[in-house]
Amino acid sequence: AGCRVSLGKAYFDFGKTAEAKSVLLPAIRFYETQADPEYTPTAWGLMGKMALQEAHYANAETFFKKGFALAESYGRRETMLSLLEELAETQQKLNKPAEALASFKMAYALRDSMTEERRLSLIKEMQTRFDVVQKDKDLQISQIELRQRTRQKNNLLLLALLLGVLSISIFIGLRGRMRANKKIAAQESALQQQEIRRLEQENKL
Numbered sequence: 001a002g003c004r005v006s007l008g009k010a011y012f013d014f015g016k017t018a019e020a021k022s023v024l025l026p027a028i029r030f031y032e033t034q035a036d037p038e039y040t041p042t043a044w045g046l047m048g049k050m051a052l053q054e055a056h057y058a059n060a061e062t063f064f065k066k067g068f069a070l071a072e073s074y075g076r077r078e079t080m081l082s083l084l085e086e087l088a089e090t091q092q093k094l095n096k097p098a099e100a101l102a103s104f105k106m107a108y109a110l111r112d113s114m115t116e117e118r119r120l121s122l123i124k125e126m127q128t129r130f131d132v133v134q135k136d137k138d139l140q141i142s143q144i145e146l147r148q149r150t151r152q153k154n155n156l157l158l159l160a161l162l163l164g165v166l167s168i169s170i171f172i173g174l175r176g177r178m179r180a181n182k183k184i185a186a187q188e189s190a191l192q193q194q195e196i197r198r199l200e201q202e203n204k205l
Contacts, residue, residue, distance in 0.1 A: 002027075005039040008046055017050050041071035041079045045086065052090055060090045081110050 004027035011020035024043055031040040044067030051060035064087040071079040088103035 002036060002039045005043045005046070008043070012046055012050060017053065020046065020050060035070065037074035037076065041067040041074065041076055041083065043067075044070065045079065045083050048083075048086060048090070052086065052093075057090055057094045061087065061094060064090060077110065077114055081107055081114065084110065 004023045008020040008024035008027065011017075011023065024046055027039070028043050028047065031043060044063050048060045048063030048067060051057070051063055064083050068080060068083040068087060071077075071083060084103050084107035088100045088107060091097075091100035091103055
């Protein structure tokens, strides 16, 4: 049935009304027992357009109302808007100004609502994209800061290691010098003792 509706629309678009009706009517009979959210309102809308084109305004009004009611029950807002606009035009031709005005007002309100929803959806999408980009930037900044902290930590560790090695080297050097000084002092003391003993021996002679 969905293929018949698509084929019927193609026929209608090319001005082949008879062929369009021949495929749409079986589809509509099928949808009377097994409705389809996408194709059923469209089929009634096409029937209404053909009736409007043939100046069968009363039939067109009936078809558009039927299609609108179905589209509304399925929440097909785009289809609802299209059918309301067609219905308002038909009611004007039927000299029903009050009903035509009501249909126009409904169409206008629906269009405003859809526009607002698209605007809010666009804002939400842009916000989501911004949040993703911002998160990426924050992540990059965090990674840079982490690398900097790691580099600083490594530098501090290296500096501490160098200071430790330098301290050990200075300690070893000082200890070696102290030992050398003690050895020199001991040698000098031994020489003094030898000199003293030599002088004592010479005095005895």
